[in-house]
Amino acid sequence: MSFPIPIWFLFVLWAAYFCLVALPRRRRASRRLPPGPPREYFIGNLRQMPTEKAPLVFHEWARKYGDILYLELPGQSIVVLDSLQAAEDLLDMRSAIYSDRPKFRLYELFGWTSSLTGLPYGKKLAKHRQMHQSYLTRQKCVDYMPMQLQEARDLVRNLVSSEPAGYETCLSRFATGIITQIVSGHKIESDDDPYLRISKMALESLVRAEGTPGGTTMDFFPFLQYFPRWFPGTHYATVANRWRPTVRELYNYSVQSVKDKRDSGDATPSFILSQLNEMETCDKETEEDEEDLKGTAGSMFAAGESTTWSALSVFVLAMVLHPEYQLKAQEELDKVIGTARLPEFADRESLPYVECVYQEVFRWAPGVPLGVPHRCMEDNIYRGTMIPAGSIVYANIKGMCLDENTYWNPTAFSPQRYLPKPNGRGEPYFPAKFGFGRRVCTGQYLADNSIWIAVATLLAACTIINAVDADGKVIVPDGSMSYGLMSHPNEYRCVVKPQTAQIERMMMDRDAL
Numbered sequence: 001m002s003f004p005i006p007i008w009f010l011f012v013l014w015a016a017y018f019c020l021v022a023l024p025r026r027r028r029a030s031r032r033l034p035p036g037p038p039r040e041y042f043i044g045n046l047r048q049m050p051t052e053k054a055p056l057v058f059h060e061w062a063r064k065y066g067d068i069l070y071l072e073l074p075g076q077s078i079v080v081l082d083s084l085q086a087a088e089d090l091l092d093m094r095s096a097i098y099s100d101r102p103k104f105r106l107y108e109l110f111g112w113t114s115s116l117t118g119l120p121y122g123k124k125l126a127k128h129r130q131m132h133q134s135y136l137t138r139q140k141c142v143d144y145m146p147m148q149l150q151e152a153r154d155l156v157r158n159l160v161s162s163e164p165a166g167y168e169t170c171l172s173r174f175a176t177g178i179i180t181q182i183v184s185g186h187k188i189e190s191d192d193d194p195y196l197r198i199s200k201m202a203l204e205s206l207v208r209a210e211g212t213p214g215g216t217t218m219d220f221f222p223f224l225q226y227f228p229r230w231f232p233g234t235h236y237a238t239v240a241n242r243w244r245p246t247v248r249e250l251y252n253y254s255v256q257s258v259k260d261k262r263d264s265g266d267a268t269p270s271f272i273l274s275q276l277n278e279m280e281t282c283d284k285e286t287e288e289d290e291e292d293l294k295g296t297a298g299s300m301f302a303a304g305e306s307t308t309w310s311a312l313s314v315f316v317l318a319m320v321l322h323p324e325y326q327l328k329a330q331e332e333l334d335k336v337i338g339t340a341r342l343p344e345f346a347d348r349e350s351l352p353y354v355e356c357v358y359q360e361v362f363r364w365a366p367g368v369p370l371g372v373p374h375r376c377m378e379d380n381i382y383r384g385t386m387i388p389a390g391s392i393v394y395a396n397i398k399g400m401c402l403d404e405n406t407y408w409n410p411t412a413f414s415p416q417r418y419l420p421k422p423n424g425r426g427e428p429y430f431p432a433k434f435g436f437g438r439r440v441c442t443g444q445y446l447a448d449n450s451i452w453i454a455v456a457t458l459l460a461a462c463t464i465i466n467a468v469d470a471d472g473k474v475i476v477p478d479g480s481m482s483y484g485l486m487s488h489p490n491e492y493r494c495v496v497k498p499q500t501a502q503i504e505r506m507m508m509d510r511d512a513l
């Protein structure tokens with residue numbers, strides 16, 4: 001039987017449809033996309049995608065193309081929001097369709113699986129967030145203040161008795177100390193505590209992995225992990241083999257150690273214990289529940305430890321670079337609380353300049369510079385442009401902090417910018433340091449208290465000064481940062497000295513604190 005319509009005719013029809021309908025529609029759609037750097041055929045912006053300092057590169061592009069940038073990688077559209085207004089309009093106001101996450105294959109490769117931070121929008125996310133929030137509300141965080149106060153004083157004691165090379169360890173130990181007590185009720189007392197060893201290695205992966213979170217070559221081409229190591233883009237697979245076992249160990253160790261303590265009657269209150277007790281009351285402890293518990297506990301460690309550590313490291317760096325602001329904060333402390341005691345949480349409202357220093361730490365060098373990427377779930381129009389469903393959406397927090405319309409000389413560390421005029425410039429604190437919408441940081445109240453008390457205590461008890469080299473020459477840190485999912489100051493040197501003999505005596509006398 002012969003075919004009724006000749007093949008050539010079908011081909012002509014298809015070509016006509018393609019040229020007259022499909023192609024113009026595609027062109028029209030692409031004209032309505034937000035602006036961005038020109039794309040190449042097939043690979044889009046693949047070759048331009050930054051592998052380091054992504055927030056700064058995106059901010060530069062935003063200055064050229066506008067505060068909503070569109071980028072394309074093979075099979076993946078990317079939108080970068082470089083202004084607070086755009087991020088609030090989309091991630092806060094349209095949170096019902098902007099609260100998904102892309103798949104973080106790289107971090108999964110590192111072992112961070114079933115972690116709240118990477119969960120897609122849905123029931124499991126709601127369950128994990130509810131688990132976190134039941135333990136981290138603003139009200140609940142008041143109960144942790146005495147512990148945080150004690151940890152801040154231990155931090156000062158550790159710093160002043162440490163060699164400069166050990167300062168970063170002291171700062172990270174403060175962060176680990178707090179989160180470990182919250183998550184597992186365990187107080188770190190010695191340098192060889194298993195939590196210190198495991199979490200140091202596990203968290204390295206979050207701080208040191210350069211590249212755009214969710215947007216590295218490994219995220220888009222996961223098969224690269226099976227390629228030989230000399231192949232471009234495969235280096236992450238090598239480091240993943242080192243990091244993965246420790247991340248898993250952190251997951252397992254925290255839950256198992258609380259179970260052991262509970263069984264021997266030694267358990268102290270903690271997030272894991274409260275969840276285990278709840279499971280027992282409901283008479284259900286399925287494998288899934290146990291994995292959820294490990295994921296929520298692991299994400300508290302992952303998200304809580306490195307961010308707190310980074311903020312403190314940024315604070316110390318800023319004080320080395322700006323002794324004048326350190327002095328001003330210390331004068332305020334001397335005037336308001338005197339030198340006979342150290343600051344307490346109740347003093348916070350009476351210390352506006354210390355507050356300015358604290359707030360400027362987050363704006364000057366935000367710890368999560370590109371936020372944690374969101375994923376848009378539906379096509380939607382914003383300011384006349386089309387944001388396609390499935391786009392990865394980066395809130396460029398670093399870019400927003402550099403907004404010249406809001407912040408005068410935005411790259412400068414300048415706490416007095418927040419003071420009311422005429423003493424300052426009356427600029428607003430950066431309001432989105434903890435992210436946006438339904439994915440806002442679950443640890444914001446805990447983090448706020450931990451970092452404030454550490455900053456206030458360090459300012460009251462110590463002086464942070466430049467180190468000198470072997471020839472007696474002052475070493476000035478270059479102030480550079482690493483940019484992965486988290487940002488952290490690159491290695492720098494300084495000296496932390498007790499501020500007065502009186503404080504020094506107090507620091508040595510634990511009971512006096």
Ligand code: HEM
Nearest residue numbers: 117303304307308311368372434435436439441442443447
């Ligand atoms: C300096 C301290 C901290 C900063 C600057 C910070 C910042 C952020 C940011 C920007 C996000 C992304 C929010 C978004 O997607 O829009 C986030 C998410 C998150 N943070 Fe924090 N954070 C800090 C401390 C903490 C602490 C102490 C904890 C836990 C105890 C924590 C737990 C989380 C979790 C679980 C998420 C993921 C939430 C989700 O995906 O739904 N963070 N944080």
